[in-house]
Amino acid sequence: MTNKIWVYIDQFKGQALPSSWEGIGAGLSIAGELGGGVTALVFGEGVEGIAQEAFHYGANEVLLADDATLAEYRSEPYTALIAKLATEQAPEVILFPTTTRGRELAGMSAVDLESGVLVDITALEVQDGTIVATRPVYAGKLLAKVQCSAKPQIITLRGRAFAKPEADESSSGTLTKVDAVLAEGDIAVKVFDYTTSEAGVSLTDAAVIVSGGRGVSNNPNLEAPGDLSEEEQEVWRAQQGFALVNDLAGVLGAAVGASRAAVDAGYIPYVNQVGQTGKVVSPDLYIASGISGAIQHLAGMRTSKLIVAINKDADAPIFKLARFGVVGDLFDILPPLTDALRNRLDQ
Ligand SMILES: Cc1cc2nc3c(=O)[nH]c(=O)nc-3n(C[C@H](O)[C@H](O)[C@H](O)COP(=O)(O)OP(=O)(O)OC[C@H]3O[C@@H](n4cnc5c(N)ncnc54)[C@H](O)[C@@H]3O)c2cc1C
Incomplete structure (x- = not known):
């Protein structure tokens, strides 16, 4: 046959x-x-x-x-x-x-x-x-x-x-x-070993993705350790922000994505980047937090079935694509959202 x-x-x-x-x-x-x-x-x-x-x-x-x-x-x-x-x-x-x-x-x-x-x-x-x-x-x-x-x-x-x-x-x-x-x-190529990335759930196969952008480092109330340089303090603040993104992703069994600005600033590895020069994804649910919605980011996630955006700026372009938009500070919104979903999902 x-x-x-x-x-x-x-x-x-x-x-x-x-x-x-x-x-x-x-x-x-x-x-x-x-x-x-x-x-x-x-x-x-x-x-x-x-x-x-x-x-x-x-x-x-x-x-x-x-x-x-x-x-x-x-x-x-x-x-x-x-x-x-x-x-x-x-x-x-x-x-x-x-x-x-x-x-x-x-x-x-x-x-x-x-x-x-x-x-x-x-x-x-x-x-x-x-x-x-x-x-x-x-x-x-x-x-x-x-x-x-x-x-x-x-x-x-x-x-x-x-x-x-x-x-x-x-x-x-x-x-x-x-x-x-x-x-x-x-055969010229020999494979000796693999090293695993810390990306967790594969972005391209994920049904749910929670992404963070440059906004995850923007919390003036967070006091970074004084012995760090200015750049290191920004990354430290971003790590606190991404911890909230990771918590939500953990509750939803989701993969963690990021904008290029977050990757370029060293907040998160490139394997997590979504967009024109990152991964193209199509999950059932895409939650963008602290991401403005630049065209190069949208190129990687616009075919997502349901897009939810959390952003302080009501005029951020991501809201044009999002089905549900929350205007506000992600540091205020993510923790209660994660708790509510944890309770709802009985975890
Ligand atoms: C050739 C080329 C290829 C590119 N490829 C990619 C790509 O693959 N992927 C990609 O993402 N980008 C890509 N870019 C970059 C793209 O143009 C944008 O610069 C990038 O997407 C911006 O990332 P961002 O939205 O995280 O940052 P910003 O544009 O700086 O937006 C940050 C957002 O966070 C919000 N914010 C700030 N603080 C808070 C807070 N506390 N709570 C809630 N919201 C907050 C702000 O209102 C803002 O909207 C590419 C650019 C070029 C030129």
């Missing part, structure tokens, strides 16, 4: 990312018009369990490459394998999640297959047998309809833009084992 729609399952240390299952959902949404089902590409070592999960989420075929050379994601062996399989079996489309690995692999596969890549797509439809994809452009102010005329069409999907199918543990399909293409000696 060869389906026309292939979905790359991005996994790290034997755990598939939720956006991979959203990819199967996206594939199934166009499978009716393109014909056939969805083939999942599962690469790694000891990943047969992920292949079974792919069946549960709706794939009817899995191409499984289980090999020591694929134990850690590396672009060379992964790209070589995708290029070989796609050349032999000629799928119409290969869908990747817009993760760091997914983006790299999509780009490199497109080079090898002499195709193009449609990136960060938020909707798919089929017109005259060809996929037409929707892509936010100009910081999300316009939606472009784009097509890739070469085959296979290579598309990366924005996280949380497509619904994850309900898993059905009774579903199964055809498991086809395939061999790795490159031997270890042919």
Whole structure:
């Protein structure tokens, strides 16, 4: 069996990312018009369990490459394998999640297959047998309809833009084992170790995000230790502000985001940055506190389903996008809000 729609399952240390299952959902949404089902590409070592999960989420075929050379994601062996399989079996489309690995692999596969890549797509439809994809452009102010005329069409999907199918543990399909293409000696990159960031819940997969901006350092009532420099005092105050953001995020099981101003000032690491030069997120709920709503920040979060803004300035641009706005000092608002939610959620 060869389906026309292939979905790359991005996994790290034997755990598939939720956006991979959203990819199967996206594939199934166009499978009716393109014909056939969805083939999942599962690469790694000891990943047969992920292949079974792919069946549960709706794939009817899995191409499984289980090999020591694929134990850690590396672009060379992964790209070589995708290029070989796609050349032999000629799928119409290969869908990747817009993760760091997914983006790299999509780009490199497109080079090898002499195709193009449609990136960060938020909707798919089929017109005259060809996929037409929707892509936010100009910081999300316009939606472009784009097509890739070469085959296979290579598309990366924005996280949380497509619904994850309900898993059905009774579903199964055809498991086809395939061999790795490159031997270890042919692979230049070696992975020695990983260091974990302190980002906590992944921003791009989070259903709820609580973000802080430059405003988190603005509490004149907080007396910073006198032996710190002025700059260090600002960071110290920001840490007190971000502690409130973290508390609220903890109660909601949310990820913590930040504006670039907060990152540039050293309040919080870059991995937490949301926006044009940070992460693009699409949670169910986005709470922006002490963030003005510059266009570059909005570019990263404007597709959030529900936006709540807390800002001292009633004219802050973030209020134009927010469904609910609270005009006030975040230092006054966050603690009782967190307490109220803690009580409501019975924690
Ligand atoms: C090429 C380029 C790329 C960029 N990429 C990004 C990006 O990816 N992400 C991003 O965020 N920005 C990005 N920026 C920067 C962007 O233009 C803004 O400078 C930045 O978003 C501002 O961050 P902010 O809202 O935290 O700070 P500010 O604009 O300084 O706003 C702080 C807000 O906090 C409010 N405030 C202050 N004190 C309190 C308080 N106690 N309680 C409540 N509210 C308070 C203020 O009223 C104000 O609205 C980019 C800029 C450029 C040029």
